[in-house]
Amino acid sequence: MSFTQSLVILLALIAASSFFSMAEIALAASRRVRLRQMADDGDPRADTVLHVQEQPGYYFTAVQIGQNAVAILGGIVGEGSLTPYIADALYWIDNPVVLRHLSAALSFIAIISAFILLSDLLPKRIGMSQPEKFAVRLIRPMQACVALLKPIVWFYSRITDLVLRVSGMPAQRDDRVTPDDILSLAEAGAQSGLLARNEQRVIENVFELDSITVASAMSTRDRIAWFNIDDSDTIIRARITEQPYSTYPVVQDDLDHVIGYVDAKDLFQRALKNEPINLRDPALLHKVLVVPAQVTLAEVLDQFRQVHEDFAVVVNEYSMVVGVVTLNDVMSTVMGDLVAMDEEEMIVRRDDNSWLIDGITPIGDVERALGIDTLPDEDSYETLAGFLMVMLRRIPKRTDTVTVGNFTFEVMDVDSYRIDQVMVTRKTPAVE
Template sequence: MFALIVLSAFFSVAEISLAASRRLRLRQLADEGDARATLVMKVQEQPGHYFTVVQIGQNAVAILGGIVGEGAMSPLFTDLWRWMDLDDAQARTAGFLLSFLVTTSLFILFADLFPKRLGMTQPEALAMRVVRPMQTCMSLFKPLVWVYSRTADGLFKLFDLPTQRDDRITSEDILAMAEAGARSGALAAREQQVIANVFELDTRTVSSAMTQRDRIAFFRRDEPDAVIRLRIAAEPFSTYPVCDGEIDRVVGYVDAKDLFQRVLNNQPISLLDDALVRKVLVVPDRLTLAEVLDQFRLVHEDFAVIVNEYSFVVGVVTLNDVMSTVMGELIAYPLDEEQIVKRDENSWLIDGATPVQDVQRALLIDEMPHAEEYETLAGFMMVMLRRVPKRTDTVTWGGFRFEVLDVDSFRIDQVMVSRVTEAAATPVAVTLR
């Protein structure tokens, strides 16, 4: 009985450890020179024969365990019941039932539950220990393995099921691993958020990171030297678009370093000088941040003007804007430049231009209503109110109250978000004033 339980436990460990072994961890061990990890990966690619041997072993041992257990224990338990003054028929029945219960319990506990839980905790280490003995078993039982494997392959073809394990790693897999690492403490929460932000580059449009049209500091090409110097002092930026009269007629851009160099050398500044004005990259507002990064790399630039389908300028974006989206909270912004300011545990002051993805992350909201119709918090307010919001307009949704605090020329500057109690919360509540 002891030998059969050990043998059954071996097959249980072999089964669960192979199934639970992580491909990435095995590849790492193989790169470190462990040949057993390579064997385990090869078995994972074609596990049919391996699991066939496991099932042959487990079923054969279970049947033998029942026979041995009944033969070894039934007489003892029958004698015990006879000693307790039961008649012969009742003693044999009770002895058989008790031997069946004891045998089954021993196999469940020591040949199934314990080894499988052990295999789940250390799958790669155990899989590498049992892979060579299992290969020996596969050679010994090769005729039986061939028969059962061909029969199983026929069933897979009959039901049109895949016969090979799919080891492709998706972005969802990586994000899930990063989240698990953050929960276990192996990865800092902010580092896990950076990884999530990287994958968001393929879904977030450039408008979520751009400087909006009304906040762009630009030069007209015919502006005099004195005006340019005053503009630099009043609005110090690294790059300025240069326009022919109005902002929608961008002809290039000028780098602040070139302007500063001329100022320091006491040279006049004239934007009519083609040597000073550089060619500007113009991109549509429907591009994702990942596509904008590709454009930057192709033209070796770090500044772009964004236009809509009507060729109107809607904003500008820099490489720093995109990287700030990726780095998130790891970058320390001045307080007056933060888009989301947490006032306390239940309230936030949020800029209307904040992307909805950042709002969801700050408020721990999984989904926003009508999310395909807007990209910013201001857009959310407009869609929910069905008009241009006014000061003190509120929307209550998902356990939060969104109140417009400041509107500047139809643009929502600030929104106060407060957590509301369950009694006050309704699915959607809109207050117009």
């Protein structure tokens, strides 16, 4: 066999091995979501690939049979064909034994290198770049190979299935998409520039709703505008002018006895029509949803959906009202920086290593802002003020400080035992 003939046969074997390598990696790396989209767009080959992914045993068996057969043939053809020509090139070596062994070794290295580079590494790199595209292009030729090798494929597939059953290993891949998968894709999209960082943060916030308590989104007790059931028309009109909100709780005597709520639009309609406003009117007073402070935002959304409301009163374990939450509050938590907030921010970053934080800020928000995993005795408090009280074992005073790890918390302002502002300073700058 001439050198040209040997070279043509080797190139043909390398091309066949490249085909099997690319077919293997393309099927394994193809994403079902993308394939489903291609199938919906009218490509029947994508639907075929999806079916093969569900039962890939015969497919991969045919790939391995083809790759191994080609590799064996390549070794036989290459070593027998290239060794004489390499020996001729090494004519200056006088020792025939050394020449024979060295020629065989160089022939072996050349064949192995060609197969590794051209039939394994290169096709797999190409197949990984666009797996769905190559999977649909190669599925029909691979089905022909499976049909051609069906008896052998059936035999080895049955042996493989038996081994998997005996060992207890799964025979099918798990294509379930988990929240971690989605978050990883969002992070990859943000790093590549295809997804804005704010959009990535929105996706993360959606998956955090089941871990963030309602305290992180609610308006706290001292910021609630409410009416007493016996308030006069004059008082009601004055309050909605001074404190314009969309919803107002209605109480009996004090805030801890909420009996319902009124919608601002109903009040405005009566005010514009110069009609008297009486909170005992059943047409104005609505039944209020009450939720415990320990529930998550995901649970609050579920309760909003069940009762068809978008407003709830939040109470603690002693049935004391600690705040109110609206659907807009939850959505603002999800949207983050994409929406503009008219209210003063509870956490203001002064520079890279210091923050000015309101004392009633939920401790979870403080931890996220500072990049802290947990704080000491975290189950004993819900707000930054509660954290300082637990650490100091008394009511904090102005200039009191608490140091935890790399952070120092200094009380800046106290108003009637209420901690208004806390300065948090990072002692050692964070390493980027």
